[in-house]
Amino acid sequence: MLLLNPKAMMIIMAENTGPELPKNAHPSILQVIEQRKNILQRLSNIKHKIGIYSAKGGVGKTTVSVNLAYTLKEMGLRVGLLDADVDCPNVTMFLGLEGTFPDEYPLKPVDKDGLKVLSTAMFVDDKNKPIIWRGPMIGKMVREFLDNSDWGALDYLIIDLPPGTSDAPLSIIQLLDLDGFVLVTTPQHIASVNTIRSGLMAKRLGVALLGVVETMSGDSPKGAAEVASAIGCDIIGTIKASSKFGDLSDRGLVPVKEDAEIKEEFISIAKKITG
Numbered sequence: 001m002l003l004l005n006p007k008a009m010m011i012i013m014a015e016n017t018g019p020e021l022p023k024n025a026h027p028s029i030l031q032v033i034e035q036r037k038n039i040l041q042r043l044s045n046i047k048h049k050i051g052i053y054s055a056k057g058g059v060g061k062t063t064v065s066v067n068l069a070y071t072l073k074e075m076g077l078r079v080g081l082l083d084a085d086v087d088c089p090n091v092t093m094f095l096g097l098e099g100t101f102p103d104e105y106p107l108k109p110v111d112k113d114g115l116k117v118l119s120t121a122m123f124v125d126d127k128n129k130p131i132i133w134r135g136p137m138i139g140k141m142v143r144e145f146l147d148n149s150d151w152g153a154l155d156y157l158i159i160d161l162p163p164g165t166s167d168a169p170l171s172i173i174q175l176l177d178l179d180g181f182v183l184v185t186t187p188q189h190i191a192s193v194n195t196i197r198s199g200l201m202a203k204r205l206g207v208a209l210l211g212v213v214e215t216m217s218g219d220s221p222k223g224a225a226e227v228a229s230a231i232g233c234d235i236i237g238t239i240k241a242s243s244k245f246g247d248l249s250d251r252g253l254v255p256v257k258e259d260a261e262i263k264e265e266f267i268s269i270a271k272k273i274t275g
Protein backbone atom coordinates (compact mmCIF):
# COMPACT_ATOMS: atom_id res chain seq x y z
CA MET A 1 0.00 0.00 0.00
CA LEU A 2 1.27 3.45 -0.86
CA LEU A 3 2.04 5.70 2.11
CA LEU A 4 1.68 9.39 1.43
CA ASN A 5 2.87 12.40 3.32
CA PRO A 6 0.16 14.90 4.35
CA LYS A 7 1.08 17.37 1.60
CA ALA A 8 0.71 14.74 -1.12
CA MET A 9 -2.55 13.62 0.48
CA MET A 10 -3.99 17.12 0.39
CA ILE A 11 -3.01 17.60 -3.23
CA ILE A 12 -4.65 14.30 -4.14
CA MET A 13 -7.78 15.41 -2.29
CA ALA A 14 -7.74 18.76 -4.06
CA GLU A 15 -7.53 17.06 -7.40
CA ASN A 16 -10.28 14.57 -6.53
CA THR A 17 -13.08 16.84 -5.37
CA GLY A 18 -15.85 15.05 -7.27
CA PRO A 19 -18.17 12.42 -5.79
CA GLU A 20 -15.78 9.65 -6.87
CA LEU A 21 -13.08 8.82 -4.32
CA PRO A 22 -9.57 8.27 -5.62
CA LYS A 23 -9.11 4.64 -6.64
CA ASN A 24 -7.07 2.51 -4.19
CA ALA A 25 -7.12 5.40 -1.69
CA HIS A 26 -5.09 4.93 1.45
CA PRO A 27 -7.38 4.53 4.54
CA SER A 28 -5.92 7.70 6.05
CA ILE A 29 -7.13 9.64 2.98
CA LEU A 30 -10.62 8.18 3.40
CA GLN A 31 -10.58 9.14 7.08
CA VAL A 32 -9.61 12.74 6.32
CA ILE A 33 -12.28 12.92 3.60
CA GLU A 34 -14.87 11.69 6.13
CA GLN A 35 -13.77 14.24 8.77
CA ARG A 36 -13.85 16.97 6.16
CA LYS A 37 -17.43 16.02 5.27
CA ASN A 38 -18.47 16.34 8.94
CA ILE A 39 -16.79 19.72 9.31
CA LEU A 40 -18.32 21.06 6.11
CA GLN A 41 -21.72 19.94 7.41
CA ARG A 42 -21.07 21.89 10.63
CA LEU A 43 -20.05 24.97 8.63
CA SER A 44 -22.89 24.70 6.12
CA ASN A 45 -24.65 27.83 7.46
CA ILE A 46 -21.67 29.98 6.54
CA LYS A 47 -22.04 31.69 3.16
CA HIS A 48 -18.42 32.69 2.50
CA LYS A 49 -15.20 31.36 4.06
CA ILE A 50 -12.25 33.60 3.26
CA GLY A 51 -8.64 32.81 4.23
CA ILE A 52 -6.07 35.55 4.88
CA TYR A 53 -2.77 34.12 3.85
CA SER A 54 0.92 34.50 3.18
CA ALA A 55 3.76 32.03 3.56
CA LYS A 56 5.67 34.83 5.31
CA GLY A 57 5.21 35.70 8.98
CA GLY A 58 5.00 39.29 10.18
CA VAL A 59 3.47 40.73 6.99
CA GLY A 60 0.17 41.72 8.60
CA LYS A 61 -2.09 38.65 8.22
CA THR A 62 -3.57 39.02 11.69
CA THR A 63 -3.89 42.79 11.27
CA VAL A 64 -5.80 42.34 7.99
CA SER A 65 -7.93 39.47 9.39
CA VAL A 66 -9.00 41.38 12.51
CA ASN A 67 -9.65 44.73 10.84
CA LEU A 68 -11.37 43.25 7.78
CA ALA A 69 -13.63 41.05 9.93
CA TYR A 70 -14.50 44.01 12.15
CA THR A 71 -15.24 46.21 9.11
CA LEU A 72 -17.50 43.59 7.50
CA LYS A 73 -19.36 43.33 10.83
CA GLU A 74 -19.75 47.13 10.95
CA MET A 75 -21.25 46.95 7.45
CA GLY A 76 -24.12 44.98 8.99
CA LEU A 77 -22.98 41.50 7.95
CA ARG A 78 -22.89 38.46 10.26
CA VAL A 79 -19.19 37.77 10.64
CA GLY A 80 -16.98 35.23 12.38
CA LEU A 81 -13.21 35.35 12.81
CA LEU A 82 -11.29 32.10 13.18
CA ASP A 83 -7.71 32.33 14.38
CA ALA A 84 -6.16 29.25 12.79
CA ASP A 85 -2.53 30.21 13.37
CA VAL A 86 -1.93 27.45 15.91
CA ASP A 87 1.72 28.31 16.60
CA CYS A 88 1.29 32.07 17.03
CA PRO A 89 -2.41 32.78 17.67
CA ASN A 90 -2.51 36.57 18.08
CA VAL A 91 -6.16 37.40 17.34
CA THR A 92 -7.26 37.38 21.01
CA MET A 93 -4.49 39.83 21.89
CA PHE A 94 -5.35 42.15 18.98
CA LEU A 95 -9.02 42.16 20.04
CA GLY A 96 -8.43 42.53 23.78
CA LEU A 97 -9.90 39.05 24.34
CA GLU A 98 -6.97 37.45 26.11
CA GLY A 99 -8.11 35.16 28.89
CA THR A 100 -11.58 34.64 27.42
CA PHE A 101 -12.83 31.24 26.39
CA PRO A 102 -16.08 29.73 25.13
CA ASP A 103 -18.14 28.49 28.07
CA GLU A 104 -20.65 26.44 26.11
CA TYR A 105 -20.37 23.15 24.29
CA PRO A 106 -20.33 22.77 21.28
CA LEU A 107 -17.87 25.66 21.43
CA LYS A 108 -19.69 28.95 20.95
CA PRO A 109 -17.48 31.77 19.64
CA VAL A 110 -16.70 34.65 21.99
CA ASP A 111 -18.46 37.94 21.16
CA LYS A 112 -16.52 41.13 20.43
CA ASP A 113 -18.98 43.98 19.67
CA GLY A 114 -21.03 41.51 17.60
CA LEU A 115 -18.05 39.84 15.90
CA LYS A 116 -17.85 36.10 16.67
CA VAL A 117 -14.33 34.97 17.52
CA LEU A 118 -12.70 31.59 18.08
CA SER A 119 -8.97 31.12 18.51
CA THR A 120 -6.78 28.19 19.35
CA ALA A 121 -5.24 30.60 21.92
CA MET A 122 -8.44 30.18 23.96
CA PHE A 123 -7.37 26.60 24.66
CA VAL A 124 -3.77 27.24 25.62
CA ASP A 125 -3.44 28.29 29.24
CA ASP A 126 0.04 29.79 29.18
CA LYS A 127 1.13 32.00 26.28
CA ASN A 128 4.72 31.88 27.50
CA LYS A 129 4.88 28.19 26.67
CA PRO A 130 5.41 27.73 22.93
CA ILE A 131 3.21 25.26 21.10
CA ILE A 132 5.64 22.74 19.61
CA TRP A 133 3.62 20.32 17.56
CA ARG A 134 4.30 18.34 14.44
CA GLY A 135 2.12 18.90 11.37
CA PRO A 136 -0.29 16.00 11.87
CA MET A 137 -1.00 17.14 15.47
CA ILE A 138 -1.81 20.64 14.23
CA GLY A 139 -4.16 19.21 11.60
CA LYS A 140 -5.81 17.02 14.24
CA MET A 141 -6.23 19.91 16.66
CA VAL A 142 -7.81 22.16 14.02
CA ARG A 143 -10.09 19.34 12.83
CA GLU A 144 -11.34 18.63 16.35
CA PHE A 145 -11.65 22.31 17.10
CA LEU A 146 -13.85 22.85 14.03
CA ASP A 147 -15.78 19.64 14.51
CA ASN A 148 -16.80 20.78 17.99
CA SER A 149 -17.59 24.43 17.33
CA ASP A 150 -20.91 26.04 16.52
CA TRP A 151 -20.75 29.32 14.57
CA GLY A 152 -24.44 29.51 13.74
CA ALA A 153 -25.40 31.31 10.53
CA LEU A 154 -22.78 33.69 9.13
CA ASP A 155 -22.35 35.76 5.99
CA TYR A 156 -18.55 35.68 6.27
CA LEU A 157 -16.03 33.61 8.18
CA ILE A 158 -12.59 35.22 8.01
CA ILE A 159 -9.73 32.82 8.74
CA ASP A 160 -6.31 34.03 9.89
CA LEU A 161 -4.21 31.28 8.32
CA PRO A 162 -0.80 30.13 9.57
CA PRO A 163 2.27 31.04 7.49
CA GLY A 164 4.24 28.48 5.46
CA THR A 165 3.15 26.27 2.59
CA SER A 166 3.25 22.95 4.41
CA ASP A 167 1.02 20.93 6.71
CA ALA A 168 -0.66 23.61 8.81
CA PRO A 169 -2.03 25.99 6.13
CA LEU A 170 -2.55 23.11 3.70
CA SER A 171 -4.72 21.05 6.00
CA ILE A 172 -6.77 24.06 7.08
CA ILE A 173 -7.35 25.25 3.51
CA GLN A 174 -8.49 21.77 2.54
CA LEU A 175 -10.60 21.10 5.62
CA LEU A 176 -12.54 24.32 5.39
CA ASP A 177 -13.14 24.23 1.66
CA LEU A 178 -12.42 27.95 1.44
CA ASP A 179 -14.40 30.05 -1.04
CA GLY A 180 -11.48 32.37 -1.55
CA PHE A 181 -8.33 33.76 -0.08
CA VAL A 182 -6.62 37.13 0.20
CA LEU A 183 -2.84 37.37 0.06
CA VAL A 184 -0.98 39.79 2.31
CA THR A 185 2.45 41.17 1.57
CA THR A 186 4.69 44.14 2.39
CA PRO A 187 6.80 46.36 0.06
CA GLN A 188 9.87 44.12 0.62
CA HIS A 189 10.90 41.89 -2.29
CA ILE A 190 11.49 38.93 0.04
CA ALA A 191 7.91 39.18 1.35
CA SER A 192 6.58 39.15 -2.22
CA VAL A 193 8.71 36.16 -3.20
CA ASN A 194 7.27 34.16 -0.31
CA THR A 195 3.74 35.48 -0.78
CA ILE A 196 3.89 34.37 -4.42
CA ARG A 197 4.74 30.86 -3.19
CA SER A 198 1.64 30.85 -0.98
CA GLY A 199 -0.55 32.16 -3.78
CA LEU A 200 0.60 29.46 -6.16
CA MET A 201 0.05 26.77 -3.51
CA ALA A 202 -3.52 27.87 -2.71
CA LYS A 203 -4.34 28.26 -6.41
CA ARG A 204 -3.08 24.72 -7.00
CA LEU A 205 -5.58 23.58 -4.37
CA GLY A 206 -8.32 25.21 -6.44
CA VAL A 207 -9.14 28.10 -4.08
CA ALA A 208 -10.15 31.39 -5.74
CA LEU A 209 -7.66 34.21 -5.25
CA LEU A 210 -9.58 37.40 -4.38
CA GLY A 211 -6.56 39.68 -4.53
CA VAL A 212 -3.53 40.93 -2.67
CA VAL A 213 -3.26 43.54 0.09
CA GLU A 214 -0.04 45.40 0.80
CA THR A 215 0.54 46.48 4.39
CA MET A 216 3.20 48.82 5.82
CA SER A 217 3.07 50.50 2.45
CA GLY A 218 4.70 53.64 1.11
CA ASP A 219 3.01 55.92 -1.42
CA SER A 220 2.23 53.22 -3.96
CA PRO A 221 2.05 49.42 -3.86
CA LYS A 222 5.38 47.75 -4.51
CA GLY A 223 5.26 44.23 -3.10
CA ALA A 224 1.60 43.83 -4.04
CA ALA A 225 2.43 44.90 -7.61
CA GLU A 226 5.05 42.13 -7.80
CA VAL A 227 2.59 39.56 -6.46
CA ALA A 228 -0.25 40.75 -8.70
CA SER A 229 1.80 40.51 -11.87
CA ALA A 230 3.41 37.16 -10.95
CA ILE A 231 0.15 35.41 -10.09
CA GLY A 232 -2.33 37.43 -12.10
CA CYS A 233 -4.61 38.97 -9.47
CA ASP A 234 -5.89 42.39 -8.38
CA ILE A 235 -4.40 44.65 -5.75
CA ILE A 236 -7.39 45.13 -3.44
CA GLY A 237 -5.76 47.25 -0.77
CA THR A 238 -2.75 49.34 0.10
CA ILE A 239 -2.47 50.07 3.80
CA LYS A 240 -0.02 52.79 4.68
CA ALA A 241 2.73 52.13 7.21
CA SER A 242 1.63 53.63 10.50
CA SER A 243 2.84 53.12 14.05
CA LYS A 244 -0.83 53.35 15.08
CA PHE A 245 -1.29 49.68 14.10
CA GLY A 246 1.25 48.38 16.60
CA ASP A 247 0.30 50.91 19.28
CA LEU A 248 -3.40 50.04 19.11
CA SER A 249 -3.24 46.29 18.42
CA ASP A 250 -0.72 45.68 21.19
CA ARG A 251 -3.24 47.21 23.61
CA GLY A 252 -6.13 45.13 22.31
CA LEU A 253 -7.72 48.08 20.51
CA VAL A 254 -9.06 47.59 16.98
CA PRO A 255 -7.47 50.14 14.60
CA VAL A 256 -10.57 50.48 12.36
CA LYS A 257 -12.61 51.33 15.46
CA GLU A 258 -10.16 53.98 16.62
CA ASP A 259 -8.89 55.70 13.47
CA ALA A 260 -10.96 57.20 10.63
CA GLU A 261 -8.24 56.92 7.96
CA ILE A 262 -7.54 53.24 8.69
CA LYS A 263 -11.30 52.60 8.72
CA GLU A 264 -11.59 54.09 5.20
CA GLU A 265 -8.80 51.83 3.90
CA PHE A 266 -10.52 48.72 5.25
CA ILE A 267 -13.99 49.76 4.03
CA SER A 268 -12.50 49.94 0.54
CA ILE A 269 -11.01 46.40 0.88
CA ALA A 270 -14.25 45.02 2.36
CA LYS A 271 -16.28 46.47 -0.53
CA LYS A 272 -14.00 44.78 -3.07
CA ILE A 273 -14.40 41.45 -1.28
CA THR A 274 -18.17 41.64 -0.91
CA GLY A 275 -18.59 43.03 -4.43
Ligand SMILES: Nc1ncnc2c1ncn2[C@@H]1O[C@H](COP(=O)(O)OP(=O)(O)O)[C@@H](O)[C@H]1O
Pocket residue numbers: 056057058059060061062063064090215216217239240241242243244245246247249
Ligand atom coordinates in the same frame (compact mmCIF):
# COMPACT_ATOMS: atom_id res chain seq x y z
N1 LIG B 1 0.23 49.12 7.98
C1 LIG B 1 1.01 48.86 9.04
N2 LIG B 1 1.91 49.78 9.46
C2 LIG B 1 2.72 49.54 10.51
N3 LIG B 1 2.70 48.40 11.23
C3 LIG B 1 1.83 47.45 10.87
C4 LIG B 1 0.94 47.61 9.75
N4 LIG B 1 0.21 46.48 9.61
C5 LIG B 1 0.62 45.66 10.60
N5 LIG B 1 1.58 46.23 11.36
C6 LIG B 1 2.29 45.65 12.53
O1 LIG B 1 3.19 44.65 12.05
C7 LIG B 1 3.33 43.60 13.00
C8 LIG B 1 3.05 42.27 12.31
O2 LIG B 1 1.69 42.22 11.93
P1 LIG B 1 0.82 40.90 12.12
O3 LIG B 1 -0.56 41.24 11.67
O4 LIG B 1 0.99 40.35 13.48
O5 LIG B 1 1.53 39.93 11.03
P2 LIG B 1 1.36 38.35 10.77
O6 LIG B 1 0.02 37.96 11.32
O7 LIG B 1 1.47 38.21 9.29
O8 LIG B 1 2.49 37.69 11.49
C9 LIG B 1 2.34 43.93 14.13
O9 LIG B 1 3.02 44.54 15.18
C10 LIG B 1 1.37 44.91 13.48
O10 LIG B 1 0.77 45.78 14.42
Ligand SMILES: [Mg+2]
Pocket residue numbers: 061062063085088090
Ligand atom coordinates in the same frame (compact mmCIF):
# COMPACT_ATOMS: atom_id res chain seq x y z
MG1 LIG C 1 -0.45 36.52 12.82
